[in-house]
Every structure is written in structure tokens, then in C-alpha cells.
Amino acid sequence: MSIGYLFVNTPGIGGIVATVVIGTAAVIYFLLTRWIINGDKKEEE
Amino acid sequence: MNKAWHPKNEREEIVLSPIHAVTNNDLWLWGILAAILLAGLVSWGIQFFVTGLSATGLNRPVYWGLYITNFVFFIGLAHSGTFISAILRLAGQGWRKPLTRAAEAITLFSLPFGVTSILIDMGRPDRVLNIFIYGRFQSPLLWDITAVSLYLFSSVVFFYLSLLPDIALCRDRLTEVPAWQHRMYEILSLGWTGRNGQFERLEKALDGMAIFMTMLVITVHTVVSWVFGMTIQPGWHTALIGPFFLLGAIFSGTSAVVIVLAILRKAYHMENVLPVSLFNSLRKLLITFTLGWLYMMIAENLTTSYGNLPEEMRVLGQKTGGDFAIMFWAMWILVFFVPLLIFIFKGKDNIPWMVGATVMVNIGMWMERFIVIVPTETRPRLLYELTKGVYRPTLIEWVITASLFSGLILLYSMFTRFFPIVPLWETADSLEPEENEKPVIGFRQHKFGATSSAMLKGK
Numbered sequence: 443m444s445i446g447y448l449f450v451n452t453p454g455i456g457g458i459v460a461t462v463v464i465g466t467a468a469v470i471y472f473l474l475t476r477w478i479i480n481g482d483k484k485e486e487e
Numbered sequence: 488m489n490k491a492w493h494p495k496n497e498r499e500e501i502v503l504s505p506i507h508a509v510t511n512n513d514l515w516l517w518g519i520l521a522a523i524l525l526a527g528l529v530s531w532g533i534q535f536f537v538t539g540l541s542a543t544g545l546n547r548p549v550y551w552g553l554y555i556t557n558f559v560f561f562i563g564l565a566h567s568g569t570f571i572s573a574i575l576r577l578a579g580q581g582w583r584k585p586l587t588r589a590a591e592a593i594t595l596f597s598l599p600f601g602v603t604s605i606l607i608d609m610g611r612p613d614r615v616l617n618i619f620i621y622g623r624f625q626s627p628l629l630w631d632i633t634a635v636s637l638y639l640f641s642s643v644v645f646f647y648l649s650l651l652p653d654i655a656l657c658r659d660r661l662t663e664v665p666a667w668q669h670r671m672y673e674i675l676s677l678g679w680t681g682r683n684g685q686f687e688r689l690e691k692a693l694d695g696m697a698i699f700m701t702m703l704v705i706t707v708h709t710v711v712s713w714v715f716g717m718t719i720q721p722g723w724h725t726a727l728i729g730p731f732f733l734l735g736a737i738f739s740g741t742s743a744v745v746i747v748l749a750i751l752r753k754a755y756h757m758e759n760v761l762p763v764s765l766f767n768s769l770r771k772l773l774i775t776f777t778l779g780w781l782y783m784m785i786a787e788n789l790t791t792s793y794g795n796l797p798e799e800m801r802v803l804g805q806k807t808g809g810d811f812a813i814m815f816w817a818m819w820i821l822v823f824f825v826p827l828l829i830f831i832f833k834g835k836d837n838i839p840w841m842v843g844a845t846v847m848v849n850i851g852m853w854m855e856r857f858i859v860i861v862p863t864e865t866r867p868r869l870l871y872e873l874t875k876g877v878y879r880p881t882l883i884e885w886v887i888t889a890s891l892f893s894g895l896i897l898l899y900s901m902f903t904r905f906f907p908i909v910p911l912w913e914t915a916d917s918l919e920p921e922e923n924e925k926p927v928i929g930f931r932q933h934k935f936g937a938t939s940s941a942m943l944k945g946k
Contacts, residue, residue, distance in 0.1 A: 449624060450623065450624045450625050451623055451624075451625060452623065453621040453622070453623055454620060454621055454622065454623075455622075455623070455624065456618075456622035456623045456624040456626065456629040457618060457619035457620055457621065457622035457629070459624065459633075460618075460619060460622060460629060460632065460633040460636070461619060463633055463637060464633070464636050464637055464640060467637055467640055467641065468640070471640070471641075471644045474644075474648075474692055475644070475647075475648065475677070477688060477692075478648065478651070478685060478688045478689050478692055479677050479678065479679065479685065481682055481683075481684030481685035481686070481687060481688040481689075482682040482683055482684025482685065483682075483684075
């Protein structure tokens with residue numbers, strides 16, 4: 443069986459990918475929000 | 488705490504006025520909506536703890552009914568915010584600015600009810616975890632839960648980021664509100680001070696997210712349609728189902744924006760903030776969508792009828808002359824014939840006509856979702872030889888449906904009493920701080936070189 447077949451058909455792998463996608467988005471959005479809030483912070487200080 | 492700098496907006500007082508006080512009328516409205524919501528909860532409790540899904544009209548071979556219709560409809564409604572905010576943002580349509588938040592709020596509050604509809608339909612909501620534990624990539628249900636979850640999450644972030652400067656404004660301006668409310672603004676504003684760099688980064692982030700959200704909005708409703716389209720059932724197994732769902736979603740979502748804007752305009756006396764020109768701009772879009780819907784309908788049904796495959800024709804017959812004929816033709820009248828006439832001949836500069844037409848569109852689009860889903864199940868491939876399905880929704884299903892819509896209206900109306908429903912920083916008159924407002928670092932220049940008030944006037 444090819445890796446592609448296993449990736450598509452093995453129970454659980456899809457769930458892991460879904461969790462990784464949503465988890466990655468959470469991290470990116472957190473960093474994005476922090477980046478916006480910190481805009482020009484040094485100048486203000 | 489030092490107050491932040493906020494761009495000047497001559498409409499600030501009008502936009503903030505609904506936030507100052509919750510009226511008795513609000514409490515009555517919220518009470519009624521909460522009561523309907525409670526009735527839905529009780530009905531769901533009966534379904535969950537006592538009867539199971541036998542409380543519904545679902546039975547072999549009709550496995551999906553009102554709940555899945557609601558799911559598709561709510562997800563479609565949710566496309567309003569992304570369309571107005573993201574797609575029109577990318578297209579550089581400045582007129583959209585006053586209505587972005589009202590549209591985004593529809594997205595934000597309808598998505599959870601779409602997800603809830605799925606959980607209710609499952610009968611055993613705990614089994615949703617099975618998708619994560621045993622999920623396989625070949626399953627469209629997995630694509631669905633991934634796309635919808637990511638869309639919900641991203642919509643919340645997109646909405647929150649664009650709300651940030653206005654939450655800070657509420658924090659600084661609304662000092663007379665209850666302490667808990669003020670504390671809420673303090674926490675949610677994340678220490679926003681209105682620095683030039685913050686605004687610049689915010690606009691960059693929103694521009695970038697607009698591209699991502701546009702991709703996501705197309706993905707989400709296409710994937711929702713593939714839950715049907717990836718089966719080989721007649722009426723569902725067509726490549727057109729994705730674009731058809733997407734167009735319908737944007738159509739019903741944009742129609743919902745018109746209804747919401749008209750209510751906000753009237754209830755909160757925002758005639759100057761939400762001018763008639765906004766409705767005229769939306770009217771042009773809606774004419775396009777109505778014709779697009781007609782095109783999709785003809786393309787789909789003509790292709791099907793020319794093929795004349797027995798399974799397909801049985802489903803088509805159910806729609807055009809069978810059990811669902813009344814609903815099918817009523818849908819045509821509500822979605823296409825009457826609204827198009829109103830949009831073209833009566834809608835210009837006339838908000839009541841626009842509201843009437845868009846209410847019809849939304850009722851019709853809900854019926855369209857039902858028409859797409861149920862007739863196929865009553866005449867499925869293979870099983871048709873064994874049984875003909877019948878589906879009559881029960882009272883419990885109707886009560887739960889009503890409660891979902893009540894919940895959406897309840898959350899929306901509560902939101903308008905605690906946050907500015909028109910984005911003040913995006914529609915600001917002056918983007919330059921006064922001399923006496925220093926030390927503010929620099930000032931913001933509008934990227935298009937025009938003031939927002941000029942954009943409001945459509946210049």
C-alpha cells in the first residue's frame with residue numbers, strides 16, 4: 443500500500459491533520475494580534 | 488490609565504448612543520427570544536434524553552431534514568460578513584465601510600448555530616469527537632468540520648481585530664456604563680492606544696486576512712456542498728453543486744445584510760450613518776446574484792432533464808410536480824420572480840421595498856436548501872426500488888428551528904447594545920490628530936487619499 447493510500451484511509455490521521463490545521467491557525471492569530479498591539483511600542487516608550 | 492488617540496468621527500455620538508442604555512423594549516425583546524430559545528432547549532432535551540431522533544420526522548431513507556437544512560442555511564447566511572468585508576475590501580469598494588461590522592456580526596452569530604444544527608442532527612453530539620479520533624481524509628465530513636471550524640475561528644479573529652480600536656473607544660468614552668461593562672472594554676481592548684504603528688499593522692493584517700478569508704469562504708461552502716455532492720445520489724452528484732451553494736450563500740447573506748441594516752437604521756436612528764446609497768449599492772449586487780441564481784438553476788435542471796436518467800428524473804419530478812412541487816414553485820417566486828422585479832423597478836431609493844424583497848429571498852433560500860436536500864432522499868438511488876421516502880417535520884423540529892433563529896437574533900441584538908455596530912475608526916472623518924492631541928506619533932494617511940466621509944457619499 444502506498445503512503446498516499448494510507449494517509450487518506452487510515453482512521454485517525456485525518457483527525458490529526460484537522461487538529462494541526464486549527465491549532466496552527468490559533469498560534470498564527472495569537473502572534474498576529476500581539477504584533478498589531480505592539481505596533482510603534484518603542485516610539486511611545 | 489492613559490487614554491488612547493481615536494480618529495475623529497462626527498457620527499460617533501449617534502453610533503455610540505445605542506450602547507448607553509438598555510431599554511425596556513430591549514428587555515422585552517430579549518425575554519421573548521430567550522423564551523423561544525428555552526423552548527428549543529427543552530425540545531432538544533426531549534429528543535436527547537427521552538425519545539432520540541424518533542422525535543423527528545426522519546426515517547429511512549430520509550436521514551437529513553430540517554436540521555441539515557438549517558445547517559446549510561446558517562452557513563450560507565454567514566457568508567454575508569466575509570463577502571462584504573473581505574471580498575469587497577479586496578475589490579476596493581469604499582462604500583462597504585459603514586456596513587462591514589453589521590455584516591460580520593451576522594457571520595459571527597450565525598456560524599455557531601450552523602454548527603449547533605449539525606450537533607442536534609447527530610442525535611449523539613458526543614460522537615462528533617469520533618471525527619477527530621477516527622477521522623479519515625477520504626470523508627467529506629472531515630473536510631467539512633475542518634473547514635467550518637477554521638472559518639468560525641478565523642471569522643472571530645477577523646471580526647475582533649477590526650473591532651479593537653472601537654472597543655478602546657468605548658473604554659475611553661463610555662465612562663458612565665456599569666463597572667463590569669467598562670471592565671469588559673478594558674480587557675477586550677488589549678491596551679490599544681491608537682498609535683500610528685498599531686493602525687498601520689491592523690490595516691495590513693486585515694488586508695492579508697481578507698485574502699485568506701476569501702479563499703476560506705469559497706472553500707467552506709463548497710465543502711458543505713460536497714457532503715452531498717460526493718455521494719452518488721441523484722440531484723446531488725453534480726459538479727455544479729459547489730458553485731451553486733456558494734452563490735446561494737452569498738445571495739442570502741447579502742439579503743440578510745439589507746434586512747439588518749434597515750432595522751438598525753430605524754431602531755437606532757442611524758439615517759445619516761447608513762444612507763440610502765448603501766442600499767442602492769447592495770441592490771445592484773442583489774440584481775446580479777438573482778440573475779446568477781437563475782443561471783445556475785437553468786444550467787442544473789436543463790442538464791439533468793436532457794440526460795433523462797431515470798433516477799434523476801424521479802427526483803426532478805418530486806420537485807416540479809410531486810410532493811415538493813408547491814415549495815419548489817413558491818421558491819421560484821420568492822427567490823427570483825418577485826425580488827427581481829422589486830430590485831429593478833421599486834428598490835431604488837426605497838428601503839421598505841428592499842426589505843420586503845430580501846425577506847422573501849431569505850425565506851426562499853431556506854426553502855431552496857430544503858428542496859436540494861429532502862426530495863433526493865425520498866427518491867434515492869437503489870433504495871427507491873424498495874421504498875419511497877416520506878418526510879414530515881415534527882413539532883420538535885420546528886420548535887428547535889425557531890429557537891435557533893431566535894438565538895441568532897438574540898445574540899445579534901444584544902451585541903448592538905454593547906458594541907458599536909458601525910465601525911467608527913474605518914469611517915472616521917479626520918484621520919489626523921489635532922495639534923493639542925500630541926504627543927501622538929505621526930498621523931494616519933488614508934491609503935486611497937480620500938476621507939471616509941467622501942466614500943460614504945459614494946464619491
